[in-house]
Amino acid sequence: MTALAIDTLGGDVDLSGVLEVEAESFNNPWTREMYAWELRNPAVCRIYVARLPECRVAGFCATWLVVDEIHINNVAVRPAYRGNGIGTALLQHALAQSSRLGARRARLEVRASNAGALRLYERLGFSLAGVRRNYYSHPVEDALLLARDDDD
Ligand SMILES: CC(C)(COP(=O)(O)OP(=O)(O)OC[C@H]1O[C@@H](n2cnc3c(N)ncnc32)[C@H](O)[C@@H]1OP(=O)(O)O)[C@@H](O)C(=O)NCCC(=O)NCCS
Numbered sequence: 731m732t733a734l735a736i737d738t739l740g741g742d743v744d745l746s747g748v749l750e751v752e753a754e755s756f757n758n759p760w761t762r763e764m765y766a767w768e769l770r771n772p773a774v775c776r777i778y779v780a781r782l783p784e785c786r787v788a789g790f791c792a793t794w795l796v797v798d799e800i801h802i803n804n805v806a807v808r809p810a811y812r813g814n815g816i817g818t819a820l821l822q823h824a825l826a827q828s829s830r831l832g833a834r835r836a837r838l839e840v841r842a843s844n845a846g847a848l849r850l851y852e853r854l855g856f857s858l859a860g861v862r863r864n865y866y867s868h869p870v871e872d873a874l875l876l877a878r879d880d881d882d
Pocket residue numbers: 755756804805806807808811812813814815816817818819839840841844846847849850853
């Protein structure tokens with residue numbers, strides 16, 4: 731997708747776009763208040779958005795960077811744009827940016843049944859590091875904890 735650009739979240743209009751993608755992607759989406767709380771801590775919270783000429787926020791990736799570790803909190807792409815490499819581009823961008831800022835490790839949780847996301851993470855070098863039983867609600871499900879270490 732040549733016209734794709736990855737940008738840093740740039741204000742309320744972008745946040746509204748992120749909330750739309752959340753609503754289209756998750757059973758229990760994060761709310762504006764949850765994101766507002768996150769964004770009060772810009773030293774830790776970084777949110778990247780995927781832009782297309784026809785769509786200001788086609789997808790997003792929300793992360794925390796704490797010392798040498800990036801945590802991928804959320805990644806999602808609007809259903810109409812999935813399967814075009816946008817999720818991969820968002821994650822690669824977030825990982826590269828955090829690496830430049832000193833991150834040496836990446837962590838995330840994913841629903842055990844989310845085969846598409848699992849394939850994507852494995853392709854990017856993540857591997858299984860643990861299981862958190864009944865971590866998710868609506869529906870209740872285990873989380874797989876995935877890890878990627880630069881030293882591996
Ligand atoms: C997971 C997600 C972010 C991937 O985004 P994407 O832009 O579709 O990702 P990519 O195009 O880079 O491809 C990722 C994988 O999805 C597959 N895919 C292909 N067509 C697809 C389609 N129409 N819909 C979904 N996935 C598709 C790709 O083949 C690829 O897997 P592969 O390794 O077999 O090639 C997206 O499916 C999504 O928003 N899902 C709902 C939210 C979610 O589950 N997020 C992860 C939470 S941990």
